[in-house]
Amino acid sequence: MICRACGRAGGRDDVVLDLGEQPITQHLPDPADPGPDPRAPLAMWCCRGCGLAQLAGEVDPGPEVVGVEPTAVRDLARSALADAGERGLLDGATVREFGSPHGGTWLDLLPGHRVVTDGVAEVVIDSLGLMHEPDQARAAGRLAAALAPDGTALVQFHDLAAIAEQRQWNALRHGHYAYYSATALVRLLGAAGLVPIHALRHDLYGGSVVLALRHRAAAHPLDGSVAELVARDAALGITEPAALAGMGAAAAESVRRLRRHLAARRAAGDRVVAYGAASRAVALFAMAGVGAGQVLAVGDASPGKQGRALPGSRIPVVAPERLADLAPDEVLVTIPELLVELAAARPELADRLVRLDRVDD
Ligand SMILES: [Zn+2]
Known part of the structure; x- marks a missing residue:
C-alpha cells in the first residue's frame, strides 16, 4: 500500500477496517444475469505519514450509475454558496466544477458565473469529486492548477471525524479512494499550494464540511473556523489509525442487529x-x-x-x-x-x- 497523497508505504498495522471481499457497488446486475456478481477486497487504511484514511487496493470499479441526490445535498450546496457569497468568496466571473460521478452539481446555483470546463476559473468547486480520484496528489494538483491566482476553491467532504465518532463503517466503498479529515485534506491541498481560509460545517451525512481555500500568496484566514476543526481532529487523534479502530466491531454489530x-x-x-x-x-x-x-x-x-x-x-x-x-x-x-x-x-x-x-x- 502506497499513500495516495504523500507516497509513504503502509503496512498491515495501518489497516483500520477490513470487510473482506465485497460485491462491487457500482455493478448493479441485470436480475437475469446468472452471476456470480464481481467482488473485490474492501478495506480502509490510514497513512502514518500524512494521516489520510484511504481505500486499499487498486480495483477499478467501473463507471458510476448516476443517482438521484437527496434534497439535503442541495441544502448543503445552497448554504455553502450563500455563506461564501456573504464573505466575498464568489467574486469573479468564472466557475469550474469537479463534480461527483454519482451526479449532482452546484453550477445551476451560480447562474451569474460563466462555466469553464477546462482551464482556470475564479471560483472552483469540488463537490465530492476529489474522493473519487485514485491518485490524490495528482488530483490535488489539478484542482490547484484550475484556480485563478486570486480565486477561491470550495471543497466539500464527508468529515472523517463524524465517520469515526458515529462509527459509519459503511461509508467505505469501492471507488471512494479517500476519507478526509479536515487535517488530512488541508495537508493534501497544502502540498499543492492551497491554504484554507474558512470552513463551513453542515450536518449532511452526520457531518460534512465545505472548506474555502486560496493560493498561498492570496490566503488570509477569515476566522478561526479551520483552526477549530484541526484542533478537534487533534483531540480525536483522527490522523492516527487508532482513532478508527472501532469501525470493524461496529460493522460486525450492524450485521448482527440487522440479522x-x-x-x-x-x-x-x-x-x-x-x-x-x-x-x-x-x-x-x-x-x-x-x-x-x-x-x-x-x-x-x-x-x-x-x-x-x-x-x-x-x-x-x-x-x-x-x-x-x-x-x-x-x-x-x-x-x-x-x-x-x-x-x-x-x-x-x-x-x-x-x-x-x-x-x-
Ligand atoms: Zn500519506
Missing part, C-alpha cells in the same frame, strides 16, 4: 422492503446474508438503477411508486437523509419507515 431484526420481522410475518439503492446498503446486506426473500425490493428514484438488482444480495431495484404495491409492513431507509422526502413523497408509507442504521429487534 436479528429481519428474523424477528419474519417470525411476525411482516413484509419488509427498502428504500435507496445506495452503496452503504450493498455491503451490509451482503455481509448479513440478506436476500430477496427477506427484503422484497428496494425502491430508488434513479431510472438507471430501476429494473436491476443490488449486487450480492440480488434484491430487485424498483421505482419508488412500486413499493406500496408490495404492501410492506416496514420500509428500511438506507440513507437517513432520504427519510423526510420519502415520507413527503409517499405518505402512505410514512408510518412504517425505519432507518437501516438504527434497526433493532
